[in-house]
Structures are given as structure tokens and as C-alpha cells.
Amino acid sequence: MIYTAQYDSPLGTMLLASDGTALTALDFDDTSDCIRGMQKDLPVFEETFRWLDLYFSGKVPDCMPQLAPKGTAFQHAVWDILRTIPYGKTTTYGRIAAQLAETRGGRMSAQAVGGAVGRNPISILIPCHRVIGADGSLTGYAGGMERKDFLLRLEGSYS
Structure with a gap:
């Protein structure tokens, strides 16, 4: 149910x-x-x-509800990395791909990472909004670019 x-x-x-x-x-x-x-x-x-x-309210939450997103093993690996991005910090698709390549071996494409990030079913708590382009630009966000901008500004990680 x-x-x-x-x-x-x-x-x-x-x-x-x-x-x-x-x-x-x-x-x-x-x-x-x-x-x-x-x-x-x-x-x-x-x-x-x-x-x-x-x-x-602009505070760093001190609790995390139990999460059970549905996805593939690869998506879960990406979402696990997203959960390690600290409040107020950002990373890039390329950095996540490099982390995955290091832990899983072989090469990893930033585009594949972007696909998994885009399928994140638990917005904000699994912070896909903290992933930006390699050049520091805002890139896609399923909730809309205005929301991504708001969330990053709320966290003080984008100006």
C-alpha cells in the first residue's frame, strides 16, 4: 500500500x-x-x-527520516553519493562520475550520472539540487531551475 x-x-x-x-x-x-x-x-x-x-527556515536539519527510494543499483550508488554532499556545498556530475569509477572500477560517464540524478525520487532530502555543471553553472533540475536557484541560495552555496 x-x-x-x-x-x-x-x-x-x-x-x-x-x-x-x-x-x-x-x-x-x-x-x-x-x-x-x-x-x-x-x-x-x-x-x-x-x-x-x-x-x-534556513537551518541544517538535525534528523533524517528513513528513506527507501526505488531504483537500480547504479541509481542507488549515485543517490548515496548525493547524500554525502554537505549542506551549503555543491559538486559536479563529473566529480560524482569519478567517485563511482574509483569505487566501482572502470570509467563512468557524467551523462549516466546525470540520468540517475534526474531520476531521484526524493527531492531535497537526497540533494540532487547540489549538483551543478563543471563550469559552475546551474544545470537541469526536475523541480525547475528557479527552485534549484532558490534552494542553493537558501543554503548559501550559490550567488
Whole structure:
């Protein structure tokens, strides 16, 4: 069973999904790929609301709800790296590709990393917005470039 909730952020309504225990998706309502399920109050939603409240107030959240994004092994490897990018810092697709190549062996393409970053189902908590172009420019963000700019400015990592 999929359970859902809504969160009103400064950037618009966000939809949350859970398997009943962990957060499985978080996306903006106007960009969501149809997060649907039964609305229900769950501890994981309350934990996520608390995290988002802290984050949008400009504070570094001190808690992380349990996350269970669905994806391939490669996507999970990329998302695990995204979770290590500190608040207020950015990285590039190329740096993530180099990290993966180092740990997995062989070569890794920045384009493949970009594909996995773009399929991140848990926006903001898995901070795909912290990935920028090699030249320091803002690059694609499923939630929209204005939102990416807002999030990076909120964190003080982009001017």
C-alpha cells in the first residue's frame, strides 16, 4: 500500500509517499509523476515535515527520516553519493562520475550520472539540487531551475 501526504513549502505544494515505514518519494506537485495513494498520518511524514520545516527556515536539519527510494543499483550508488554532499556545498556530475569509477572500477560517464540524478525520487532530502555543471553553472533540475536557484541560495552555496 502506498500512503501519501502533502507539504506546503515556500516553493509550492510537495507530495510525499511512503510504504508505511519509510519515505519513498517527495516531489513538487506540479512536477510529480503522479504520486498517488491513500492519505494517512504516519510518523515518517511527521519526521519529513519537521526536516522540511527546519530546512526551509534556513537551518541544517538535525534528523533524517528513513528513506527507501526505488531504483537500480547504479541509481542507488549515485543517490548515496548525493547524500554525502554537505549542506551549503555543491559538486559536479563529473566529480560524482569519478567517485563511482574509483569505487566501482572502470570509467563512468557524467551523462549516466546525470540520468540517475534526474531520476531521484526524493527531492531535497537526497540533494540532487547540489549538483551543478563543471563550469559552475546551474544545470537541469526536475523541480525547475528557479527552485534549484532558490534552494542553493537558501543554503548559501550559490550567488
